[in-house]
Amino acid sequence: MRNDITIRIAGEGGEGVISTAEILTRAAVNSGLDVFTFRSYPAEIKGGLAMMQVRMSTEPLTSIGRDADVLMAFNQEAIDVWGDRMSPGGILLYDPRHGSVPPDYPFAHIPVPLHETAMKETGARISKNIVALASMVNVLDMAPEYARDLIVKQFKRKGDEVVGTNLKAFEAGLGVLNGDPRLQAMRLARPASPGKSDDRMIVSGNQSLSMGAIAGGCRFVGGYPITPATQVLEFMMKHLPAFGGNVVQCEDEIAAIAACMGASWAGARAMTATSGPGLCLMSELIGMASMCEIPLVIADVMRSGPATGMPTKTEQADLMYAIHGSAGESPRIVLAATSVENCFQEAVRAFNLAERFQMPVILLSDQSMGYRTKTIMRPRADGLRLDERVRAKTSGDAFRRFEDTETGVSPTMIPGTPGGTFVTTGLEHDELGHASYTPENRARMVNKRYRKLDTLRRELEADGDGIFDAPRGAEVGIIGWGSTEGTIAEVVAKLRGEGVNIAHYHPRVLNPLPVETVKRFVAPLKKVIVLEENYTGQLAQHLRGHVDLGKTEVVRVNQCSGLPFTPDEVNAAIAANA
Amino acid sequence: MRNDITIRIAGEGGEGVISTAEILTRAAVNSGLDVFTFRSYPAEIKGGLAMMQVRMSTEPLTSIGRDADVLMAFNQEAIDVWGDRMSPGGILLYDPRHGSVPPDYPFAHIPVPLHETAMKETGARISKNIVALASMVNVLDMAPEYARDLIVKQFKRKGDEVVGTNLKAFEAGLGVLNGDPRLQAMRLARPASPGKSDDRMIVSGNQSLSMGAIAGGCRFVGGYPITPATQVLEFMMKHLPAFGGNVVQCEDEIAAIAACMGASWAGARAMTATSGPGLCLMSELIGMASMCEIPLVIADVMRSGPATGMPTKTEQADLMYAIHGSAGESPRIVLAATSVENCFQEAVRAFNLAERFQMPVILLSDQSMGYRTKTIMRPRADGLRLDERVRAKTSGDAFRRFEDTETGVSPTMIPGTPGGTFVTTGLEHDELGHASYTPENRARMVNKRYRKLDTLRRELEADGDGIFDAPRGAEVGIIGWGSTEGTIAEVVAKLRGEGVNIAHYHPRVLNPLPVETVKRFVAPLKKVIVLEENYTGQLAQHLRGHVDLGKTEVVRVNQCSGLPFTPDEVNAAIAANA
């Protein structure tokens, strides 16, 4: 019996592999387990090898986990591709009708007559998915009612007969693997308080981010579909109008960011969601929004780039572009959400920061976090604080829209406000907003706009941000950003349990950098590992570019395979340096 | 008598101010002087205050110089705006009919009856420009025949009468300022060998860059007009077809870079020239060209940004964007030309590097260098080495277009080559070019593409690049990039003359950085000043991000007023730190 298990279900895309895994996921959630899923997509549009990984635990999960404890392989390709990537002691389940195990296969393997059982019980080939589901429920020793309820729910619309057939397959499937003693080790402890608690839900990072945006007061979305961010646009399209908002699918990403900029200028909290190629097209107008001090939220669900790259694979390689991604110098805030749960929180914060500092905020997520699903606490609408752009008290011809204030933030007003007028231009302008090219005005206004970042930097240094977990005496530290948070935290906790003292820093605001905080973290360390899912070590460059790291040795650990770091990989990276 | 003088001519735009200054410039060149000019543009489309500065010397010039020794002010605004910015001992010349000098004006000022003389001699108001020209020739003690010849040339087309009138104005103008002893100090020594030598010419940075591109084998230009890069497009449009090339004015910058990419893929050496907003729009396809290993040259004549900014003002603020300017990670080479003369050389090098390394090369210039004119040595066509992309020896189905070689460079062939075929895709691909998403292939191909930069880095470290002027014992060094080279070099030379030992490093390839070279320069120094015409200190960030600068203190000196650094400003910056 165990508290934590990772299973994988793999087979031909479009043939029910993913939906089988999804029912299992939901059954686990409903039974009260914590769940963390991950999907691997084929390059093909339909078909090709699909895989869904489901990690389940009685304890809160923070990472994707290790390789599979149990692999359910629907076909030969699934065995060939995923069969090697097993945890020690892992077990391969496969349908002997659709695959065979190589002679020297190093892991335990048990044939499961999925097809045969399905045909015998129901005569329908397709119900082998339900047989597979049932056999997993059995292996995991999960109370079967959760899966059974979901089957009923799923097939209800198709009539009683279909429900009956599937239930029959399910009951039969529960029995097929009875008795094999090797499977004992895969039995999962049942949750202390069984049943899904009302304060939890299971969502993807993209869903969490979208909900956070709505919670953050987003009322305009201009977007253009792009993997892996399309779900955000579709979620908003489905839901935002019910909150009184507007969603426009635009002709391209330039139009999308333009529409957002226009909407925000006209008073709405506006967002777009995109990925690499789309972010490229937004470059000019993000710079303009910064110049014109227009609040904007741009969610970038990063994928493997550059160019079309690998749209369904993950990467953390847009950081430098997010920070420096317009010609000239344009202050902007860059946030990186760190978990499915945090996607919600950072989305709320993104809107608040955009409004407070009247500038673009780029919120980084990534494919692996956007698509993974996870049980998280239900966020609550009450108690959320929404900041608004500071409103001017005066208006009229002498209204200084771009007043040079101590914080750099100028009170503003919304177009349409009676009695007012002003001009907003991407040309350099004076406090009134009129075009001005004098050297003095230029130097002053650039400084004014950048001062806003200094204001925020000081706040971050004072208030803290993200994980700053620096136990006394640690000589080695690890810095990560974005979706690796849970994995690093898990490994760090494990190592501490083993007596290895490691510090962990995981900021969420990456621009501006809280320079003093970084220094405080790094100073006591002999060595700091900067771990990133990219090739060139972007955070490492950014940190070194802005912070004097003194004598601390900087070790870059990078991976850009398209897959997220696993705890084992993080563990190995630390082991090599601690 | 002096060897070096800076004069300014200022007045209402569109009324002959600039053309007067241009005739003077050319006369100076023809007389054998070295000339360095700079223009300031009004924000207005036509009209507004225009100013052209002409520095002349018997010795080779390297910088814009200091404030004016002589200011010729055509109107009151010219006195008001430029009258204060004078060198010590400077003299203001003004037409009493069109302006008056404030009571407490601190500089010498001499009225010149431009209007009156013109009306008296010719009856034509417009010929006051020629009177002004003549009076400058007189003040400078320049042999009058050079200006006279140019007047004849200029007006020849309009008939003998017009020529006659203007010559009359000229002769009269030569006399108007005779006798004032204060002007003695402004007499300029005559060149040792008078007359323009055949191996020199006067061109702007944009012209030099365009000629360099043609010399570098450019045979395709796709462009879209944008200040201050339009002149490159227009120059190429005028001349490239005579070299068998093609120039296409595209519908926007996306189409321009796309056309260049297509042309280069199809075998032509291709370039586009743009500035900030246009570079933004090229972001996606520059990343794609990197991914697809297509040679490309992008000349970025930087202007004050972000957004529309100040199109006619200078800035060095696109460095980070040039390096990091596409989502994801896409290796590219970034060069910064350092002088009018060097624009030619770097343009040639840009094409060679693009071809050799099959990647985009971004060549940075800026408004101040692009528009300034300067006497330079005539480059010679013979002896130029042109590198071509390495050609594959085999073709056919198994042709490994993206072969993973030691240098990272894969031999290629040009579409249309008989017997061959291949696919080039922005998707991640294997050596053959076929789409591939496996983690192993991904990691390998990213590495392969970046390896090309490592190859170049090692070359740069071995061969040197730009100015590396590090005298023994220097404890303070200055690092600059781009168009500040001459100004810094001039100040450093002057300081050394005064016994202040300063080191100067001015690399021209900014990405990849020759890390070992930077270290070698910085290591012996106590303090290194990084001087840039931007706000955030981009080269400083870039250097620190990539090079461990040890204990050397980094001091950033930044200016982002829209104007280039003057020698006095550089001098002050060094003085404050040396």
Place this chain on the structure above:
Amino acid sequence: MPEAALQKAKDYKNDVEPIWCPGCGDFGDLAAFTQALAAMQLTTSDIAIVSGIGCSGRFSHFIKSYALHTAHGRALPTAVGVKTANPKLTVFVVGGDGDGLSIGGGHLPHAARRNPDITYLILDNAIYGLTKGQTSPTSPFGMVTGTSPTGLEDPPLDPLRMFLSYGVGFVARGFSSDVKGVAKMVQAAVEHPGFSIVQLISPCPTFNQVITFDFMKERVVPLPESHDATSLDAAFRMALDAEHFYTGVFYRNDSLPTMEAKLDVQRKHTMDRQPRTLDALIAQY
């Protein structure tokens, strides 16, 4: 300016002096525009002008209004956002032929499909003015410019036919010298519910020596009284007419649903089907 008083044309002009060359065609458009505003007695704080980049793009700086001087070619999609977020504003888009038909041309068909209640004035001088004279998509065949030193060899686009083929519900053409006529056209365009485009021929004496005031004056002919602006066929025909260069309202169809109306419908449908509070939404997961 007390907003209740009767506004004259000049009351809509602010203190910023246009930076245009003397004699620029854009002055006529500016005069006509303020006349149209006065004719409609619009409240200055209800006006939003979104402009592109070009000499013409500076237009928005000169009018008392909320003005957004955006990037080259992006005024139209920006205005779509403005109108969506704040539909009570009377939204104008102003820009040049390069801005609207070259770099920004891709946005037009999609704005037409959406049909926001926006009035778009294209100040067409058949040249790139601000960048000092290069060919634009409406430059005439053979014209010599900085980017066509041997004479332009491509034919100009035919903007009116394009707008009609996109399904734009109000298509008109005016000539900036005809201030009164342009003012009327602008007013009609604003009164049209939905997307309206007015192409305003506005010569650039500085850089275009072909499409001059004189050249245009000789050619411009008002659409015949008999022209039926409700007929798409007739509109196409008059736009195509090789002999006459017509001005006036070529096409007007007031019955197409506007973007704002369609978004309202979408909102209503969604409210009927989906949770309206965050807690209710979250409770679904």
Place this chain on the structure above:
Amino acid sequence: MPEAALQKAKDYKNDVEPIWCPGCGDFGDLAAFTQALAAMQLTTSDIAIVSGIGCSGRFSHFIKSYALHTAHGRALPTAVGVKTANPKLTVFVVGGDGDGLSIGGGHLPHAARRNPDITYLILDNAIYGLTKGQTSPTSPFGMVTGTSPTGLEDPPLDPLRMFLSYGVGFVARGFSSDVKGVAKMVQAAVEHPGFSIVQLISPCPTFNQVITFDFMKERVVPLPESHDATSLDAAFRMALDAEHFYTGVFYRNDSLPTMEAKLDVQRKHTMDRQPRTLDALIAQY
């Protein structure tokens, strides 16, 4: 493959297996395309296929040729560069309705003005296929998709009318089930000197349940024999026809000068007037 031997359609197909869903309309276009290549006996190494991003954009991966699979919406301007630099290549552009009419739509009028000898195949499934089903500019009114959950409220664009209004010299429409017909159309398009566009209705059974094969089969009608493809008027009329959804060549005008020819003229003029060597050029300064 010895290039002299007679090529069959299948000889133009390479070994890469299409990643399209079973039943995808793009298969028919691919078959027709190879047939057209065979009919013309093109040499594989003289073919360049530039494609956009979408399911349809993968087209170029499957043909023996020099293929450039570019960015979303940028195949056409890329191909302009390819053709300019290497005019002996037979250049195709292939992409989807989203790629070509939405994000890439701004390039079309300008390609039409230039008139490069390129053949553009738009594989129109009235949906965004690769991103799993959102509305495209040709999606029908009312369609429910991921981005129109309450039904699309905007009308579709009318691509043919647009192309005609841009002055494209060859405009045709085919239906991917009609492999022979499409092959012929593609061949005619290639033979047309200048820019040609063929809109190929290619249903997406996975994400578009409205514009299906059956739906199309019921509606598609070949242009009447009597249709005069040299008449722009007639072309507009047939494109507009509300009752029939015609396929065939709507318009063909072979007399427009091509981009390549115009560039040659420009080159000749320039050679006559400007220095032809670097030294001579430099000597001017």
